[in-house]
Amino acid sequence: MITPILCYSAEIWGFQYAECIERVHINYCKRLCGLNKSVSNAFALSECGRLPLYVTYTGKLIAY
Incomplete structure (x- = not known):
């Protein structure tokens, strides 16, 4: 779906909303x-x- 595209490289930019x-x-x-x-x-x-989506990309940032 659209989530993997929008959260691409969220480990880098995920610290901000x-x-x-x-x-x-x-x-x-x-x-x-x-x-x-x-x-x-x-x-x-x-x-x-x-x-x-902030739930998803914040989780990716924490997991990284």
Whole structure:
């Protein structure tokens, strides 16, 4: 899916919050589910069964 692409080299840049990457992830989830742009971001992520990406790339940073 889209997560491996967006988290590429997260061991290096994962120490800071990347809003632009989160925005891409949320917009992808909204398009995938056919939701309007005004729908809550948390709702869009939960509909796809996803967590925010900062959870993933922070975990990769800690594991590194």
